[in-house]
Amino acid sequence: MKHDDKNGWRSDIAPYERPHMKHSLWQIMNTLIPFFALWYFAYLSLSVSIWLTLVIDIIASGFLVRIFIIFHDCCHKSFFKNKWANEIVGTLTGILTFVPYHQWRYTHSIHHASSGNLDRRGVGDIWTLTVDEYQKSSWKKRLTYRLYRNPLIMFIIGPIFIFLIDYRFNRKRAGMKERMNTYITNVSIVGSLALLCWAIGWQSVLLIQGPMFFVSGMMGIWLFYVQHNYEETYFENEPEWDYVKAAMHGSSFYKLPRVLHWITGNIGFHHIHHLSPRVPNYYLEKVHNKNAVLRNVQTITLMTSLESLKFRIWCEDTKKFIRFKDLKPIKVKRGLVKTLEMD
Helix, strand or coil: CCCCCCCCHHHHHHHHCCCCHHHHHHHHHHHHHHHHHHHHHHHHHCCCCHHHHHHHHHHHHHHHHHHHHHHHHHHCCCCCCCHHHHHHHHHHHHHHHCCCHHHHHHHHHHHHHHCCEHHHCCCCCCCCCEHHHHHHCCHHHHHHHHHHCCHHHHHHHHHHHHHHHHHHCCCCCCCHHHHHHHHHHHHHHHHHHHHHHHHHCHHHHHHHHHHHHHHHHHHHHHHHHHCCCCCCCCCECCCCCCHHHHHHHHCCEECCCHHHHHHCCCCCEHHHHHHCCCCCHHHHHHHHHHCHHHHCCCEECCCHHHHHHHCCEEECCCCEEECHHHHHHHHHHHHHHHHHHHC
């Protein structure tokens, strides 16, 4: 694994790799207190208007994303210096976001160690096929891949499947500690929902928690998708793969309005996060501004990020994501080249 540091970025990042207790506790307070308050207001609003409840749900879903970022930092052991503090807060925030702490920490660590590596795809990432792989695949696999990459399935069905179903089960070779954490998370989710249903009725819980869960899940998948799936992102085979290049060119800077950077826990500074996962989310922007080299990365905005929806498959020839409709011209071009070589 290469860690080139010709421009001194390592020395600029190092001071920010230590969490600050005061900042972490303040983030917990300014995230969890508003979230629970909004949940309560959503309940009160049911007697006024379901549409008002929906508006409050959408706002609360943003705070649920922010809770997930706290969970995410705990998984990287970057939210607290103390291991057990990360474990406890990570597990509790995982219950709130329907994500088991140890299970997700394992798959996400693989994502960081292999992002942009064509030979190590398949764990903790978005399913990506190259043009060669797609063209050699059976029609069933091609159809499955097209369906998987369809925005309606990825962002509508995806959150429901991943957060409600997939995360409820342990992976095959999970250790006992990971398995127990998943069981504890599942029991806690079911128990808390059952208690809420008993207290205010299942209809109220569904009307409040349902939209909140769905919108936050959709936002979470979108953030993960858009920050690695853009036209000129980075992919290389193992011999050429470079950790720093994968971080700087395979992870975008998602330039959002300041309020959205706050609500998403600065995850838009994704290249900084991939350079050093030990930097707490509240320091990412400072690191980004520290060194000009760290700002010389692919920048996307709310408008330009929508273009990523059309890029579905990785082309080895151009080293870019392309659209499905671009496959035919590539096939024709390759056929001509092969014919000329035979002649």
